[in-house]
Amino acid sequence: MADARMAEPAIERPGLVATIAGRIVLFACIAMALQLVIVFATYYFDDVELGSLIVDRETAILAEGIHRRDGQWEFRLPDGAEAYAPGSETRLARIRSERGSAIFSNCGDRCVLHLLPEEVDPPDRWTRLLGASKPLRVAGGRAVEIDGQRVVIEVAVLDENEIAMWRALGHEFADHLAVPMSLQLVLILGGSLASAWLALQPVKAAARQAGAIDPLDPDHKIDVSRMPQEVAELGAAVNRSLTRIGGLMRDQRLFNTAVAHEIRTPLAMLQLELGQIDHPRARRMEQDVEALARLVGQITALGRLEALERKSFAPIDLAALGRGVVASTGPWVYDNAHSIAFADEGAAVIRGDPGLLEDALVNLVTNAVTHTPPGTRILLRAGPGPRIAVIDGAGAYRDRTPDGRSGDRLGMGLEIVKRIAAMHGGRLDLAVDPGRRTVATLIFSAAPRQPSGPPSAAPPPA
Numbered sequence: 479m480a481d482a483r484m485a486e487p488a489i490e491r492p493g494l495v496a497t498i499a500g501r502i503v504l505f506a507c508i509a510m511a512l513q514l515v516i517v518f519a520t521y522y523f524d525d526v527e528l529g530s531l532i533v534d535r536e537t538a539i540l541a542e543g544i545h546r547r548d549g550q551w552e553f554r555l556p557d558g559a560e561a562y563a564p565g566s567e568t569r570l571a572r573i574r575s576e577r578g579s580a581i582f583s584n585c586g587d588r589c590v591l592h593l594l595p596e597e598v599d600p601p602d603r604w605t606r607l608l609g610a611s612k613p614l615r616v617a618g619g620r621a622v623e624i625d626g627q628r629v630v631i632e633v634a635v636l637d638e639n640e641i642a643m644w645r646a647l648g649h650e651f652a653d654h655l656a657v658p659m660s661l662q663l664v665l666i667l668g669g670s671l672a673s674a675w676l677a678l679q680p681v682k683a684a685a686r687q688a689g690a691i692d693p694l695d696p697d698h699k700i701d702v703s704r705m706p707q708e709v710a711e712l713g714a715a716v717n718r719s720l721t722r723i724g725g726l727m728r729d730q731r732l733f734n735t736a737v738a739h740e741i742r743t744p745l746a747m748l749q750l751e752l753g754q755i756d757h758p759r760a761r762r763m764e765q766d767v768e769a770l771a772r773l774v775g776q777i778t779a780l781g782r783l784e785a786l787e788r789k790s791f792a793p794i795d796l797a798a799l800g801r802g803v804v805a806s807t808g809p810w811v812y813d814n815a816h817s818i819a820f821a822d823e824g825a826a827v828i829r830g831d832p833g834l835l836e837d838a839l840v841n842l843v844t845n846a847v848t849h850t851p852p853g854t855r856i857l858l859r860a861g862p863g864p865r866i867a868v869i870d871g872a873g874a875y876r877d878r879t880p881d882g883r884s885g886d887r888l889g890m891g892l893e894i895v896k897r898i899a900a901m902h903g904g905r906l907d908l909a910v911d912p913g914r915r916t917v918a919t920l921i922f923s924a925a926p927r928q929p930s931g932p933p934s935a936a937p938p939p940a
Contacts, residue, residue, distance in 0.1 A: 494674060494678060495671055495674050495675055495678070498670055498671065498674050499667060499670075499671055502663075502666060502667050502670055503663070503667065506659070506662075506663045506666070506667075509659070510655070510656075510659050513655055513659070514651065514655060517650065517651065517655055518647065521647060521650065522647070525607060525610070525614060526605070526607065528614060528643060528646070528647075529605050529606075529607050529614060529616035529618065530603075530605045530618070531646040531647070531649075531650055532614065532616050532618075532635055532642050532643060532646045533605050533616060533617075533618035533619070533620065533633060534620065534646070535642075535645060535646040535649050536569075536633045536635065536642060536646075537618075537619065537620045537622070537631040537632075537633060539556060539558055539559050540556070540559055540562065540571060540573065540582075540631050540633070541622050541624065541629075541631060542556040542559075543555055543556040543559065544573065544581065544582075544624050544629060545624075546624065546625045546627070551575060551579075551581045551629075552581075553573060553581050553582040562584055562633075563584065564584045565584065566584055567636070568635070568636045568637045568638070569584075569633070569634070569635060569636070569637070570584065570585040570588060570589060570592055570593065570617075570633065570634035570636070571583070571584050571585070571631070571632070571633050571634075572584075572585060572589050572593055572631075572632045572633075573629060573630070573631050573632075574596075574600075574629070574630045574632075575627065575628075575629060575630075576627060576628040576629070576630075578596065581629065585634075589632075592608065592617045592634035592636075593617060593619070593632045593634060594619065594632065600619055600621070600630045600632070601621075602620065602621040603618075603619070603620050603621070604618055604619055605617075605618035606618060608634070608636070612640060612643075613637060613638060613639055613640045613643065614635075614640070614642075614643050615635060615636055615637075616634075616635050617632075617633070617634040617635070618632070618633065619631060619632035619633065677706050679704075680701075680702075680704040680705040680706075680709070681705060681709050683701070683704075684700045684701065684702070684705065684709075684713050687700050687701060688700055688716070691720070698720075699717045699720060699721075700713045700716055700717055700720075701713075702714055702717070737777075738774045738775075738777040738778045741774050742771070742774050742775075742778075745767060745770060745771045745774065746771075748767055749764065749767050749768070749771070752764045752767065772844065772891075773890065777890075790831065791829045791830050791831060791902075792829065792830075792831075792832070793827050793828070793829055794827065794828055794829070794830050794832050794835060795825070795827050796825035796826060796827070796828065796860045796861065796864070796865075796866045797822040797825040797860040797861070799832060799835055799836060799839070799860070799866070800820055800822070800825070800839070800858045800859075800860040800866055801820055801822075802836065803836055803839040803840060803843065803858060804818055804819070804820040804858050806836075806840075807840060807843050807844075810847075811843065811847055811856065814847050814852070815852035815853060816846075816847050816850070816852065816853070816854050816855070816856055817853075817854075817855050817856065818843065818855075818856045818857070818858065819855070819856070819857050819858070820857075820858050820859075820860070821857060821858075821859045821860070822860050822861060823859060823860065823861035823862045824861040824862045824863065825860035825861035825862070825863070825864075825865075825866065826861065826863050826864040826865075826922075828864050828902065828922050829902075830901075830902040831901075831902075834898045834901070834902075835898065835902070835920075837894070837898065838894070838895045838898040838899065838920060839858065839866065839868065839920075841891040841892075841894060841895050842868040842895060842918045843856060843858065843868055844891065845891055845892070845918075846868055846870040846916070846918070849872075850870050850871075850872035851872060854870050854871055854872045855870070855871045856868065856869070856870050856871075857869040857870075864904075864921070864922040864923070865919055865920060865921045865922065866919070866920050867917055867918060867919040867920070868917075868918045869915060869916070869917050869918075870915060870916050871914070871915050872913075872914075872915070872916070873910055873911050873912045873913045873914045873915050873916050892906070895918075895920070899920050899921075899922075902922055903922060903923040904920055904921050904922035904923060905920075905921055906918065906919070906920060906921075907919045907920075907921055
């Protein structure tokens with residue numbers, strides 16, 4: 479439960495890409511707000527520049543209503559230019575062709591008061607302030623090209639409000655601030671997110687590698703070759719820690735194996751000496767010494783298992799392996815008043831270490847003999863496919879001692895079998911039918927090929 483509580487905050491935290499995106503948008507909004515203030519202050523307090531903006535915007539709106547049809551100029555008030563309707567007192571407009579002919583005018587004689595005289599050839603752009611305070615009153619004009627012809631548009635804004643000024647400022651903000659900043663934000667945001675995503679791919683791969691690290695494989699390390707330098711340093715530190723931990727584990731395994739080897743010789747001598755004593759108590763001691771010898775053998779097998787490297791794996795025919803185990807364990811099985819047989823049901827070929835798999839099968843056969851009554855028949859069955867099983871006809875394989883532990887010395891034998899199976903990409907499956915039979919099956923993930931030949935059964939060894 480504690481681990482689950484510790485993992486929850488990590489799951490709820492936002493990803494780095496989302497964090498970068500949020501911060502880019504935040505600072506972009508702050509930059510846009512500051513630039514908005516700067517642009518507003520620059521134009522609002524400069525009446526000449528602001529007047530030019532008003533004239534440019536108003537003439538641009540009127541230019542949308544000018545058309546040429548059958549060689550004749552036509553004008554229709556566009557949307558947003560209703561204030562320039564004929565007879566308007568606050569918005570004056572006059573539109574002339576390059577030759578001076580009138581296209582539109584809503585001011586009549588009043589045009590002379592604020593606009594250029596008709597006999598004057600107007601410049602391409604002009605502006606004149608009609609007042610020194612807000613709301614701004616301004617007159618001006620601009621020459622535009624429509625259908626390849628020069629047209630002069632002149633306006634006078636005499637409003638007592640600031641509608642024209644705010645419209646000009648709004649257009650300036652949209653044209654020169656909002657659109658460029660939005661494009662820049664999209665490019666910067668997209669580029670930053672893409673860069674962060676690409677930079678994090680090696681980190682995600684390293685996380686997957688770290689989750690799949692096999693503690694029994696000393697060469698299994700995190701690949702830091704494609705990581706950014708800062709993250710690669712963390713990965714290298716993790717690899718150094720794994721190397722140190724692997725060294726400690728190897729030293730511990732060597733110590734355990736050395737101790738087991740040192741004990742085996744005295745135990746063998748003790749068994750020989752006990753064999754010379756003709757006494758019931760000596761027989762009971764022989765049983766205890768034999769059990770201790772099996773425990774030492776299991777410790778040695780465990781050390782050998784942990785020291786093995788997977789690159790030494792070779793193809794193994796499970797049928798041939800099973801026959802060999804039956805042949806080697808047969809005399810001992812019969813000495814313990816049991817029987818053993820072998821059956822090949824189309825076993826596959828897998829990759830692995832023959833010695834380790836033989837140790838696993840010997841452990842299963844030993845447990846089957848130890849935990850079943852005399853006269854029990856044991857069958858070692860190879861196949862079908864990448865599996866091999868040890869079957870006894872008693873169904874007492876998983877009986878427990880009073881302290882709740884397995885009878886094979888704290889369950890070490892079964893643990894070794896499970897670890898050997900896991901090292902070969904498989905698992906140990908136990909199926910118990912109490913009083914009838916127990917099936918202990920080593921199931922592997924795949925088989926490179928199926929061996930040829932019909933299923934066969936080997937006779938029990940003599």
